[in-house]
Amino acid sequence: MLSSRVLNVMGLPQLGHLDPGFVKTYSEALELTKYLFQSREGLPYILTGSGTLMMEAVVVSLIEPDDRVLVVDTGHFGERFGTIAGIHGARVDFVKPELGRSPSFQEIDAKLSCADYKALFVTHVDTATGVVNSVADMASAARRHGVLTIVDSVCGVGAIELLFDQWGIDVALTGSQKAIAAPPGLSLAVVSKKALDVMSNRKTPIRSYYMDLLRWRKVMENPSVYVATPAVNLIVALKEALSELREEGLERRLLRHRIIADGIRAGIEALGFKIVAEQGCRANTVTAFYVPDKKAGELHARLKSQFNIQLAKGLYEYRDLMLRVGHFGTISANDAVSFVAALEVASNDLGLASKRGAVEEALRCLEQLKP
Protein backbone atom coordinates (compact mmCIF):
# COMPACT_ATOMS: atom_id res chain seq x y z
CA MET A 1 0.00 0.00 0.00
CA LEU A 2 1.07 3.61 -0.54
CA SER A 3 0.88 6.26 2.18
CA SER A 4 -1.23 9.35 1.58
CA ARG A 5 1.96 11.43 1.37
CA VAL A 6 3.26 9.27 -1.48
CA LEU A 7 -0.11 9.35 -3.27
CA ASN A 8 -0.29 13.13 -2.92
CA VAL A 9 3.06 13.85 -4.55
CA MET A 10 2.05 11.70 -7.49
CA GLY A 11 -0.67 14.27 -8.24
CA LEU A 12 1.73 17.22 -8.50
CA PRO A 13 2.31 18.95 -11.87
CA GLN A 14 4.67 17.14 -14.24
CA LEU A 15 8.35 18.15 -14.12
CA GLY A 16 10.85 17.73 -16.92
CA HIS A 17 13.69 15.30 -16.27
CA LEU A 18 16.26 18.12 -16.29
CA ASP A 19 14.16 20.56 -14.26
CA PRO A 20 16.33 21.76 -11.35
CA GLY A 21 13.57 20.82 -8.90
CA PHE A 22 13.57 17.25 -10.18
CA VAL A 23 17.37 17.01 -10.28
CA LYS A 24 17.37 17.98 -6.60
CA THR A 25 14.73 15.35 -5.79
CA TYR A 26 16.71 12.67 -7.68
CA SER A 27 19.89 13.62 -5.74
CA GLU A 28 18.01 13.42 -2.45
CA ALA A 29 16.54 10.04 -3.35
CA LEU A 30 20.06 8.77 -4.11
CA GLU A 31 21.33 10.04 -0.78
CA LEU A 32 18.41 8.34 0.99
CA THR A 33 19.23 5.12 -0.88
CA LYS A 34 22.58 5.11 0.90
CA TYR A 35 20.77 5.40 4.22
CA LEU A 36 18.41 2.60 3.22
CA PHE A 37 21.31 0.22 2.57
CA GLN A 38 23.41 1.65 5.41
CA SER A 39 26.31 2.61 3.19
CA ARG A 40 28.64 5.60 3.26
CA GLU A 41 31.19 4.13 0.87
CA GLY A 42 29.09 2.65 -1.94
CA LEU A 43 27.64 4.36 -5.02
CA PRO A 44 23.81 4.47 -5.00
CA TYR A 45 21.81 3.73 -8.15
CA ILE A 46 18.17 4.35 -9.03
CA LEU A 47 17.17 3.05 -12.46
CA THR A 48 13.86 3.02 -14.29
CA GLY A 49 12.73 -0.58 -14.52
CA SER A 50 11.65 -3.15 -11.94
CA GLY A 51 13.91 -5.18 -9.64
CA THR A 52 14.67 -7.69 -12.39
CA LEU A 53 16.20 -4.93 -14.50
CA MET A 54 18.75 -4.22 -11.78
CA MET A 55 19.42 -7.96 -11.35
CA GLU A 56 20.27 -8.20 -15.03
CA ALA A 57 22.19 -4.89 -15.07
CA VAL A 58 24.41 -6.15 -12.25
CA VAL A 59 25.07 -9.44 -14.04
CA VAL A 60 25.73 -7.81 -17.41
CA SER A 61 28.06 -5.21 -15.89
CA LEU A 62 30.04 -7.48 -13.56
CA ILE A 63 30.09 -10.95 -15.05
CA GLU A 64 32.00 -11.97 -18.19
CA PRO A 65 31.44 -15.09 -20.30
CA ASP A 66 32.86 -18.20 -18.61
CA ASP A 67 33.06 -16.58 -15.16
CA ARG A 68 32.02 -19.04 -12.47
CA VAL A 69 29.31 -17.91 -10.08
CA LEU A 70 27.61 -19.54 -7.11
CA VAL A 71 23.90 -18.92 -6.54
CA VAL A 72 22.02 -19.58 -3.30
CA ASP A 73 18.65 -20.91 -4.38
CA THR A 74 16.08 -20.73 -1.58
CA GLY A 75 13.11 -20.28 -3.88
CA HIS A 76 12.11 -18.93 -7.25
CA PHE A 77 14.12 -15.70 -7.14
CA GLY A 78 17.47 -17.36 -6.46
CA GLU A 79 16.84 -19.51 -9.49
CA ARG A 80 16.05 -16.36 -11.49
CA PHE A 81 19.44 -14.85 -10.66
CA GLY A 82 21.09 -18.07 -11.84
CA THR A 83 19.08 -18.05 -15.06
CA ILE A 84 20.08 -14.46 -15.81
CA ALA A 85 23.76 -15.20 -15.11
CA GLY A 86 23.54 -18.27 -17.40
CA ILE A 87 21.97 -16.24 -20.22
CA HIS A 88 24.95 -13.90 -20.07
CA GLY A 89 27.46 -16.72 -20.35
CA ALA A 90 28.38 -17.45 -16.73
CA ARG A 91 29.02 -20.99 -15.52
CA VAL A 92 26.47 -21.28 -12.74
CA ASP A 93 26.46 -23.59 -9.71
CA PHE A 94 23.65 -23.63 -7.19
CA VAL A 95 23.43 -24.27 -3.46
CA LYS A 96 19.89 -25.51 -3.05
CA PRO A 97 18.80 -26.49 0.46
CA GLU A 98 15.51 -28.26 1.16
CA LEU A 99 12.44 -26.05 0.82
CA GLY A 100 12.12 -23.79 3.86
CA ARG A 101 15.77 -23.98 4.88
CA SER A 102 18.63 -21.52 4.56
CA PRO A 103 22.20 -22.75 4.06
CA SER A 104 24.73 -22.14 6.84
CA PHE A 105 28.02 -20.27 6.72
CA GLN A 106 29.82 -23.66 6.67
CA GLU A 107 27.82 -24.91 3.67
CA ILE A 108 28.57 -21.78 1.66
CA ASP A 109 32.20 -21.76 2.76
CA ALA A 110 32.64 -25.40 1.71
CA LYS A 111 31.02 -24.82 -1.66
CA LEU A 112 33.14 -21.73 -2.34
CA SER A 113 36.26 -23.86 -1.73
CA CYS A 114 35.35 -26.15 -4.63
CA ALA A 115 36.02 -23.76 -7.53
CA ASP A 116 37.37 -20.37 -8.47
CA TYR A 117 34.17 -18.36 -8.21
CA LYS A 118 33.93 -14.71 -9.13
CA ALA A 119 30.66 -13.93 -7.36
CA LEU A 120 28.17 -15.29 -4.86
CA PHE A 121 24.52 -14.40 -5.53
CA VAL A 122 22.19 -14.41 -2.53
CA THR A 123 18.49 -13.65 -2.29
CA HIS A 124 18.02 -11.88 1.04
CA VAL A 125 14.38 -12.98 1.35
CA ASP A 126 13.01 -15.36 -1.22
CA THR A 127 9.49 -14.08 -1.71
CA ALA A 128 8.44 -17.46 -3.06
CA THR A 129 9.11 -19.20 0.26
CA GLY A 130 9.50 -16.53 2.94
CA VAL A 131 12.99 -17.81 3.79
CA VAL A 132 15.49 -15.19 4.97
CA ASN A 133 19.16 -15.90 4.37
CA SER A 134 21.90 -14.73 6.70
CA VAL A 135 23.51 -12.27 4.33
CA ALA A 136 26.09 -11.28 6.97
CA ASP A 137 27.37 -14.88 7.20
CA MET A 138 27.32 -15.45 3.47
CA ALA A 139 29.15 -12.20 2.72
CA SER A 140 31.74 -13.15 5.32
CA ALA A 141 32.26 -16.55 3.67
CA ALA A 142 32.56 -14.85 0.27
CA ARG A 143 35.13 -12.38 1.57
CA ARG A 144 37.27 -15.24 2.93
CA HIS A 145 37.47 -16.57 -0.63
CA GLY A 146 37.91 -13.20 -2.35
CA VAL A 147 34.51 -13.61 -4.03
CA LEU A 148 32.09 -10.73 -4.73
CA THR A 149 28.78 -10.78 -2.80
CA ILE A 150 25.68 -9.72 -4.73
CA VAL A 151 22.44 -9.50 -2.78
CA ASP A 152 18.90 -9.39 -4.13
CA SER A 153 17.09 -7.66 -1.27
CA VAL A 154 13.90 -6.89 -3.20
CA CYS A 155 11.88 -8.34 -0.34
CA GLY A 156 14.19 -7.36 2.51
CA VAL A 157 15.86 -4.00 2.83
CA GLY A 158 13.76 -1.34 4.53
CA ALA A 159 12.13 -4.00 6.71
CA ILE A 160 14.96 -6.39 7.58
CA GLU A 161 18.49 -5.42 8.60
CA LEU A 162 21.01 -5.02 5.81
CA LEU A 163 24.34 -3.37 6.67
CA PHE A 164 26.07 -2.88 3.33
CA ASP A 165 29.42 -1.46 4.47
CA GLN A 166 29.69 -3.40 7.71
CA TRP A 167 28.96 -6.77 6.12
CA GLY A 168 31.27 -6.10 3.15
CA ILE A 169 28.64 -6.50 0.43
CA ASP A 170 29.59 -5.60 -3.15
CA VAL A 171 26.15 -5.05 -4.66
CA ALA A 172 22.77 -4.96 -2.95
CA LEU A 173 19.62 -4.18 -4.89
CA THR A 174 15.90 -3.80 -4.37
CA GLY A 175 12.69 -2.71 -6.11
CA SER A 176 10.60 0.33 -5.20
CA GLN A 177 7.37 -1.57 -4.58
CA LYS A 178 7.93 -3.71 -1.50
CA ALA A 179 9.34 -2.65 1.88
CA ILE A 180 9.97 0.92 0.72
CA ALA A 181 6.25 1.29 -0.10
CA ALA A 182 6.69 3.32 -3.29
CA PRO A 183 4.94 2.50 -6.59
CA PRO A 184 6.42 -0.26 -8.76
CA GLY A 185 8.73 0.54 -11.66
CA LEU A 186 12.06 1.55 -10.14
CA SER A 187 15.05 -0.44 -8.99
CA LEU A 188 17.61 0.71 -6.44
CA ALA A 189 21.10 -0.52 -5.63
CA VAL A 190 24.33 0.31 -3.91
CA VAL A 191 27.58 -0.76 -5.59
CA SER A 192 30.91 -1.00 -3.75
CA LYS A 193 34.10 0.62 -5.01
CA LYS A 194 35.54 -2.85 -5.49
CA ALA A 195 32.64 -3.87 -7.75
CA LEU A 196 32.99 -0.64 -9.77
CA ASP A 197 36.70 -1.42 -10.21
CA VAL A 198 35.88 -4.95 -11.39
CA MET A 199 33.50 -3.45 -13.99
CA SER A 200 36.12 -0.95 -15.13
CA ASN A 201 38.82 -3.62 -15.49
CA ARG A 202 36.86 -6.16 -17.53
CA LYS A 203 38.58 -8.00 -20.36
CA THR A 204 35.44 -7.83 -22.54
CA PRO A 205 33.05 -4.89 -23.09
CA ILE A 206 29.72 -4.68 -21.25
CA ARG A 207 27.26 -6.03 -23.80
CA SER A 208 24.32 -3.75 -23.09
CA TYR A 209 23.54 -0.08 -23.53
CA TYR A 210 20.68 0.47 -21.06
CA MET A 211 21.94 -1.99 -18.43
CA ASP A 212 25.56 -0.79 -18.39
CA LEU A 213 26.09 0.40 -14.82
CA LEU A 214 29.30 2.23 -15.78
CA ARG A 215 27.35 4.29 -18.32
CA TRP A 216 24.84 5.22 -15.60
CA ARG A 217 27.55 6.01 -13.07
CA LYS A 218 27.84 9.63 -14.25
CA VAL A 219 24.09 10.14 -13.74
CA MET A 220 24.24 8.72 -10.23
CA GLU A 221 27.12 11.08 -9.42
CA ASN A 222 25.29 14.00 -11.01
CA PRO A 223 21.58 13.54 -11.84
CA SER A 224 21.55 16.52 -14.21
CA VAL A 225 23.47 14.35 -16.72
CA TYR A 226 21.33 12.66 -19.39
CA VAL A 227 21.68 9.02 -20.42
CA ALA A 228 18.01 8.10 -20.89
CA THR A 229 14.83 9.70 -19.54
CA PRO A 230 14.06 8.47 -16.01
CA ALA A 231 10.51 7.86 -14.73
CA VAL A 232 10.28 11.32 -13.16
CA ASN A 233 6.98 10.86 -11.32
CA LEU A 234 8.02 7.53 -9.86
CA ILE A 235 11.26 9.01 -8.56
CA VAL A 236 9.31 11.88 -6.95
CA ALA A 237 7.11 9.28 -5.22
CA LEU A 238 10.11 7.16 -4.25
CA LYS A 239 11.83 10.13 -2.66
CA GLU A 240 8.72 10.78 -0.56
CA ALA A 241 8.54 7.14 0.55
CA LEU A 242 12.25 7.11 1.40
CA SER A 243 11.82 10.35 3.38
CA GLU A 244 9.05 8.70 5.39
CA LEU A 245 11.32 5.72 5.99
CA ARG A 246 14.11 8.07 7.14
CA GLU A 247 11.72 9.88 9.49
CA GLU A 248 10.51 6.64 11.04
CA GLY A 249 14.16 5.54 11.31
CA LEU A 250 15.42 2.11 10.32
CA GLU A 251 15.64 0.88 13.89
CA ARG A 252 11.97 1.55 14.60
CA ARG A 253 10.91 0.37 11.18
CA LEU A 254 12.71 -2.95 11.57
CA LEU A 255 11.18 -3.43 15.02
CA ARG A 256 7.68 -2.68 13.67
CA HIS A 257 8.15 -5.29 10.96
CA ARG A 258 9.48 -7.85 13.44
CA ILE A 259 6.56 -7.46 15.85
CA ILE A 260 3.93 -7.50 13.09
CA ALA A 261 5.54 -10.56 11.51
CA ASP A 262 5.50 -12.32 14.89
CA GLY A 263 1.79 -11.48 15.27
CA ILE A 264 0.91 -12.75 11.82
CA ARG A 265 2.90 -15.96 12.25
CA ALA A 266 1.32 -16.57 15.67
CA GLY A 267 -2.15 -16.20 14.14
CA ILE A 268 -1.39 -18.52 11.22
CA GLU A 269 0.07 -21.21 13.48
CA ALA A 270 -2.78 -20.92 16.01
CA LEU A 271 -5.11 -22.09 13.23
CA GLY A 272 -2.94 -25.14 12.59
CA PHE A 273 -1.34 -24.03 9.30
CA LYS A 274 2.30 -24.98 8.74
CA ILE A 275 4.69 -22.17 7.83
CA VAL A 276 7.03 -23.04 4.94
CA ALA A 277 10.18 -21.42 6.36
CA GLU A 278 11.78 -23.19 9.30
CA GLN A 279 12.17 -21.47 12.66
CA GLY A 280 15.28 -19.31 12.55
CA CYS A 281 14.95 -18.37 8.88
CA ARG A 282 11.50 -16.79 8.76
CA ALA A 283 11.39 -13.45 7.03
CA ASN A 284 9.72 -10.45 8.63
CA THR A 285 8.37 -9.35 5.25
CA VAL A 286 6.48 -12.31 3.81
CA THR A 287 5.10 -15.57 5.21
CA ALA A 288 4.29 -18.57 3.06
CA PHE A 289 2.10 -21.26 4.64
CA TYR A 290 0.71 -24.58 3.45
CA VAL A 291 -3.03 -24.96 2.90
CA PRO A 292 -4.33 -28.54 3.18
CA ASP A 293 -6.26 -30.46 0.50
CA LYS A 294 -4.96 -28.32 -2.39
CA LYS A 295 -7.42 -25.63 -1.34
CA ALA A 296 -5.10 -22.62 -1.49
CA GLY A 297 -7.09 -21.22 -4.42
CA GLU A 298 -10.39 -21.46 -2.53
CA LEU A 299 -9.02 -19.75 0.56
CA HIS A 300 -7.38 -17.10 -1.61
CA ALA A 301 -10.69 -16.37 -3.38
CA ARG A 302 -12.67 -16.29 -0.11
CA LEU A 303 -10.28 -13.81 1.54
CA LYS A 304 -10.57 -11.54 -1.48
CA SER A 305 -14.33 -11.74 -2.00
CA GLN A 306 -15.41 -11.60 1.64
CA PHE A 307 -12.72 -9.38 3.18
CA ASN A 308 -10.97 -7.65 0.24
CA ILE A 309 -7.67 -9.11 1.44
CA GLN A 310 -5.29 -9.97 -1.35
CA LEU A 311 -2.80 -12.77 -0.69
CA ALA A 312 -0.46 -14.33 -3.25
CA LYS A 313 -0.69 -17.95 -4.26
CA GLY A 314 2.34 -20.24 -4.22
CA LEU A 315 4.45 -20.09 -7.35
CA TYR A 316 4.35 -22.78 -10.04
CA GLU A 317 3.97 -26.28 -8.53
CA TYR A 318 2.95 -24.74 -5.18
CA ARG A 319 0.03 -22.79 -6.65
CA ASP A 320 -2.65 -24.96 -5.01
CA LEU A 321 -0.59 -25.87 -1.98
CA MET A 322 0.46 -22.62 -0.33
CA LEU A 323 -0.48 -19.01 0.20
CA ARG A 324 1.81 -16.08 0.84
CA VAL A 325 1.00 -13.02 2.90
CA GLY A 326 3.10 -9.87 2.50
CA HIS A 327 3.60 -7.78 5.64
CA PHE A 328 5.84 -4.84 4.82
CA GLY A 329 5.93 -1.16 4.07
CA THR A 330 2.95 0.73 5.51
CA ILE A 331 1.66 -2.37 7.38
CA SER A 332 0.16 -1.61 10.80
CA ALA A 333 -0.97 -3.69 13.76
CA ASN A 334 -4.57 -3.09 12.66
CA ASP A 335 -3.82 -4.56 9.22
CA ALA A 336 -2.29 -7.61 10.90
CA VAL A 337 -5.31 -8.13 13.18
CA SER A 338 -7.72 -7.74 10.25
CA PHE A 339 -5.81 -10.34 8.28
CA VAL A 340 -5.65 -12.86 11.13
CA ALA A 341 -9.36 -12.39 11.92
CA ALA A 342 -10.29 -12.86 8.26
CA LEU A 343 -8.08 -15.95 7.98
CA GLU A 344 -9.71 -17.42 11.08
CA VAL A 345 -13.23 -16.93 9.77
CA ALA A 346 -12.50 -17.99 6.18
CA SER A 347 -10.49 -21.09 7.06
CA ASN A 348 -13.09 -22.27 9.59
CA ASP A 349 -15.91 -21.68 7.10
CA LEU A 350 -14.07 -23.71 4.46
CA GLY A 351 -13.29 -26.50 6.91
CA LEU A 352 -9.54 -25.92 6.58
CA ALA A 353 -9.13 -25.17 10.27
CA SER A 354 -11.15 -26.24 13.25
CA LYS A 355 -9.54 -23.89 15.70
CA ARG A 356 -10.29 -20.44 16.99
CA GLY A 357 -8.26 -18.01 19.07
CA ALA A 358 -5.88 -16.82 16.35
CA VAL A 359 -6.65 -13.16 16.99
CA GLU A 360 -5.81 -13.50 20.68
CA GLU A 361 -2.49 -15.17 19.79
CA ALA A 362 -1.66 -12.41 17.33
CA LEU A 363 -2.61 -9.69 19.82
CA ARG A 364 -0.26 -11.14 22.41
CA CYS A 365 2.63 -10.29 20.05
CA LEU A 366 1.21 -7.07 18.67
CA GLU A 367 0.72 -5.43 22.05
CA GLN A 368 4.49 -4.84 22.09
CA LEU A 369 3.94 -2.26 19.36
CA LYS A 370 3.57 1.04 21.13
CA PRO A 371 1.34 3.50 19.29
Ligand SMILES: Cc1ncc(COP(=O)(O)O)c(C=O)c1O
Ligand atom coordinates in the same frame (compact mmCIF):
# COMPACT_ATOMS: atom_id res chain seq x y z
C1 LIG B 1 13.13 -11.54 -4.03
C2 LIG B 1 12.73 -10.95 -5.34
N1 LIG B 1 13.68 -10.74 -6.27
C3 LIG B 1 13.37 -10.21 -7.45
C4 LIG B 1 12.08 -9.87 -7.78
C5 LIG B 1 11.79 -9.28 -9.10
O1 LIG B 1 11.43 -7.95 -8.96
P1 LIG B 1 10.46 -7.25 -10.02
O2 LIG B 1 9.21 -8.01 -10.08
O3 LIG B 1 10.34 -5.86 -9.43
O4 LIG B 1 11.19 -7.24 -11.30
C6 LIG B 1 11.06 -10.07 -6.85
C7 LIG B 1 9.67 -9.73 -7.17
O5 LIG B 1 8.76 -10.03 -6.47
C8 LIG B 1 11.41 -10.62 -5.61
O6 LIG B 1 10.47 -10.83 -4.69
